[in-house]
Amino acid sequence: MNCVYCGSALRPGAQFCPQCGGLQPAAAPPPEPVPPAEYPAWPTPEPPPVAPPPPAYTPPPAYTYPPPSYGPPAAAQGPVGLAIASLVLGIVNLCGSFFLPICGLPLAFTGLVLGILGLKSSQRVLAIIGIVLCGLSLVIGIGYLVLVGGMGILANIMEQMQGY
């Protein structure tokens, strides 16, 4: 049997520890699972005072340029705006490409770029839809150009053939 405080050996049934004088619990119950520390734990040294963290550097508020009055205003509102602008351009282009495919080409290309830029925003789905729509109208526009060009060449050939 050992002292519950200092761990030194005790006479069986001793009430007090001869070493530290600690009052021993009644001898009947076996000693509680003795804490692994055989020696009284040293007082843990106070941690050295931690220097207060330096104040977080707060960057000066970035100067935001007022949105330009020209162009789709949504394009000036950051990536989310870019995604929405791409979507809008894609829809407009897809509708317009059936009527004015050639005029829509630069717009479709713009929408494509806007959509790619807008991919970084939280509105990824919108940007992807915009990219798809713009890409589609780009394909339609190019296809129309090829078609018209091909027809022109064909007509040229026909004319030349008639000339002979």
Ligand SMILES: [Zn+2]
């Ligand atoms: Zn003791």
